Amino acid sequence: MVQKLHINFKVPVLMLQSLKFHPLTTKGPFLDAHFGELNKITPVGETYYIRPITKYIQPCKKLLKSGCGCGGKGVGYIEFNFKNCFPATHFNTHSISTNFKVNGIITIFPFEWNSNGTAKFFKDQIITVNVQIENNTGLPLQGLHIHDGLTKDTMTGFGKISYFLYTTVAWNKRYNNSEKSKKWAKKNAPLPPDNIIQKHPKQLTKYSQLIK
Numbered sequence: 001m002v003q004k005l006h007i008n009f010k011v012p013v014l015m016l017q018s019l020k021f022h023p024l025t026t027k028g029p030f031l032d033a034h035f036g037e038l039n040k041i042t043p044v045g046e047t048y049y050i051r052p053i054t055k056y057i058q059p060c061k062k063l064l065k066s067g068c069g070c071g072g073k074g075v076g077y078i079e080f081n082f083k084n085c086f087p088a089t090h091f092n093t094h095s096i097s098t099n100f101k102v103n104g105i106i107t108i109f110p111f112e113w114n115s116n117g118t119a120k121f122f123k124d125q126i127i128t129v130n131v132q133i134e135n136n137t138g139l140p141l142q143g144l145h146i147h148d149g150l151t152k153d154t155m156t157g158f159g160k161i162s163y164f165l166y167t168t169v170a171w172n173k174r175y176n177n178s179e180k181s182k183k184w185a186k187k188n189a190p191l192p193p194d195n196i197i198q199k200h201p202k203q204l205t206k207y208s209q210l211i212k
Contacts, residue, residue: 003135005211007144007166010128013108015203019177020194022160026117027149029054029080030158032091033100036139038174043188044196045142047091048100049158052080059112075110078119080146082106082131104131106146106165129165142171160195166208172201 032049036042059076060067067073082102090097107128112120135141144166147158175185175197185193198204 001138003133003141005133005135005141005166006131007133007211008130009207010126013125013127013163014123015200016127016163016165017199018161018164018195019197019199021121021199022148022162022195023121024078024119024146024148024162026113028147028158029162030147030149031080031082031102031106032145032147032158033088033133033135033141034143034145034171035100035135035137035141038142038170040188042092043185044190046137046139048088048097048137049091049147050082050086050088050100050102052082052086052106055079055081056111056113059110076112077107077109078111080106084134099136101134101136102131103134104129106131127163140168141166142168160191164198164204166211167198167201167204168208169205172198172205176201 030049030051032047034045034047036045038045056078057076058072060072060074061070062068063075065074082104084101084103087096087098088100109126110122114120133141133144143164145161146163146165148160148162150159175181177197182193185196189196
């Protein structure tokens with residue numbers, strides 16, 4: 001049976017970050033989804049990832065909403081487009097799969113790239129998420145994240161979490177700020193504890209429980 005979820009919200013990005021924020025770089029992003037048990041064999045579950053089509057609009061030099069002719073508009077933004085025709089990759093088996101599909105758009109604004117290829121930090125930055133998830137894995141969704149790309153040149157490798165978009169009680173029970181959890185994560189998880197643990201888990205968990 002296919003599980004369909006419509007994830008639709010608009011919040012400050014500060015609410016969706018790890019204990020230690022990892023900014024996006026021009027090597028990213030990737031969207032990944034985690035399904036099933038969070039144990040020593042699959043510490044972050046069965047993982048599927050997909051790379052969106054990215055559209056970046058730089059800020060207008062005069063900050064005009066429609067632009068002044070400089071090539072930018074307003075405060076700038078970045079947009080991630082997902083379509084069902086793009087198959088995901090099953091990370092555990094390194095194979096293409098249609099068991100996880102995404103359709104929709106994620107937008108972040110204000111947004112601007114620094115000269116070194118990292119995203120500039122804005123306290124008032126807003127993320128708007130409107131995506132439809134199709135889960136045909138037969139396993140419950142545990143987490144949905146935007147990851148940065150790796151530092152090396154590759155189209156298929158992805159690095160640390162930049163934003164949490166969906167989470168569960170099970171994820172936060174496994175990955176939290178307790179010493180026991182940090183020790184387990186350090187030993188078993190593919191990401192460091194300060195990245196895999198959410199800074200504000202309660203609000204996203206409560207919201208995720210309402211998603212249908």
